[in-house]
Amino acid sequence: MNTDALKELLYKIADDQLILGHRNSEWTGVGPLLEEDIAFSSMAQDKVGQSYQLYQMLHQMGEQEPDTVAFMRNANQFHNSQFVELPVGEYDFSLIRHFLFDHAELIRFSMLSQSSYEPLAQLARKIKGELKYHVMHANSIIKQLGNATEESISRLQKSLEGALPYALGLFEPSPFEEALKEGGIFEGETALQAKWEESIRKIVEQTALQLPDLKTLTPVYGGRSGVHTEHLQPLLDEMAEVFRVDPTAEW
Amino acid sequence: MPVLTEATVREWLEEVKDPEIPVLSLNDLGVITGIEVLGHSHVQVQMTPTFVGCPAMDYMKMEVEQALQKRGIQQAEVTISFETPWSSDLISERGRAALKQFGLAPPPKQALIEDLDFLEHVECPNCGSTETQMKSPFGPTLCRSIHYCSHCKETFEQFKPL
Structure with missing residues (x-):
């Protein structure tokens, strides 16, 4: 098995989950209504927990402890897509990001549940069941607000158009695409993207929103190789503040 | 011994x-x-x-x-370990009865469901009516969803099927 390819895959998935988990948690206590506050907080808890198990898997392959990996790296050592590090913005942007990201993650983990790397396949079977609830939540709220008022529709439309180039960055090809496919570890970003497009289209078609022609958009790449926006480092500093003060603290 | x-x-x-x-x-x-x-x-x-x-x-x-x-x-x-992943079907009959007694709707059987629409019309643990709606797939803990019963007008929680 190609360990470098597997590690690269695990890092980017774990980093996406960790960073978006922290972004989601920024809605805790300030969500627009109680159910949404709880939903974003719950999804945050799921995602951070999922990232922990992925870092744990990396640890078993010889990488550092999960806490060290999560809290001691700088922005250029993170492999998350730029999409997940963008600030939460207005609620319409957070909802659109949640919708676009979780459709991709559910499909990614469904694909990984067939992985030839058995520990990953086992974990993916578990995680995909949890992500179904994230997608269910996204679909129901996008369908409600995407058919509601002129304001809700125009806000979501604007956020959708702004978010899509970043969302396409989720599928930035890895230098190991062929190795992952050949080893049966993962079917690859191209296959994932095709399924994702079909999956989001099905929902957008049930709303008053218009999905732009994705072929005309330029994906925002870079995140997978450590190139990030100015938004990531401040987030990491905040996330790691307590850990860096006292790495041995129990809490 | x-x-x-x-x-x-x-x-x-x-x-x-x-x-x-x-x-x-x-x-x-x-x-x-x-x-x-x-x-x-x-x-x-x-x-x-x-x-x-x-x-x-x-x-x-x-x-x-x-x-x-x-x-x-x-x-x-x-x-x-994740070798045997947890699913709500692993809750025993006694466990399902305990959940109900605690005021939580037990998860429907046959998990690994593709469609989550069945989360609508969950049986209310207070009055037994199925005239209920899901308010949110997320509740006070990761394993609970929030529902509302139109019959007894109470909000209740369900242990989520997974």
Whole structure:
């Protein structure tokens, strides 16, 4: 098995989950209504927990402890897509990001549940069941607000158009695409993207929103190789503040 | 001294309850996925979380270790594994009854469902009506969703199917 390819895959998935988990948690206590506050907080808890198990898997392959990996790296050592590090913005942007990201993650983990790397396949079977609830939540709220008022529709439309180039960055090809496919570890970003497009289209078609022609958009790449926006480092500093003060603290 | 068996260990663990649902034992919740007796004072227990991010997992692990130590097991090893992933179908009949008694709607059987629409019309644990709607797939803990009963006008929670 190609360990470098597997590690690269695990890092980017774990980093996406960790960073978006922290972004989601920024809605805790300030969500627009109680159910949404709880939903974003719950999804945050799921995602951070999922990232922990992925870092744990990396640890078993010889990488550092999960806490060290999560809290001691700088922005250029993170492999998350730029999409997940963008600030939460207005609620319409957070909802659109949640919708676009979780459709991709559910499909990614469904694909990984067939992985030839058995520990990953086992974990993916578990995680995909949890992500179904994230997608269910996204679909129901996008369908409600995407058919509601002129304001809700125009806000979501604007956020959708702004978010899509970043969302396409989720599928930035890895230098190991062929190795992952050949080893049966993962079917690859191209296959994932095709399924994702079909999956989001099905929902957008049930709303008053218009999905732009994705072929005309330029994906925002870079995140997978450590190139990030100015938004990531401040987030990491905040996330790691307590850990860096006292790495041995129990809490 | 009688030979220590897996069944005895499982019986001992009956006293360890879900910290958030104290009427439900970990056995009935289905999170204890393996017990191996390796010697008269050496037991390995395999556990799996209901949800990957469940914050109660470390606590449950500690409680299992303590329950075994109390019975004189010096080497009580608890490992977390995803080999047998938890699903709501692993909750026993007794566990389902305990949930209902606690005021939580038990999850419908036949999990691994493709479609989550059945979360509508969950039976209300207060009045038994199915004139209910799901308000949110997310509740006070990762494993609960929030529902509303149009018949008795009460909000209730369901232990989510997974």
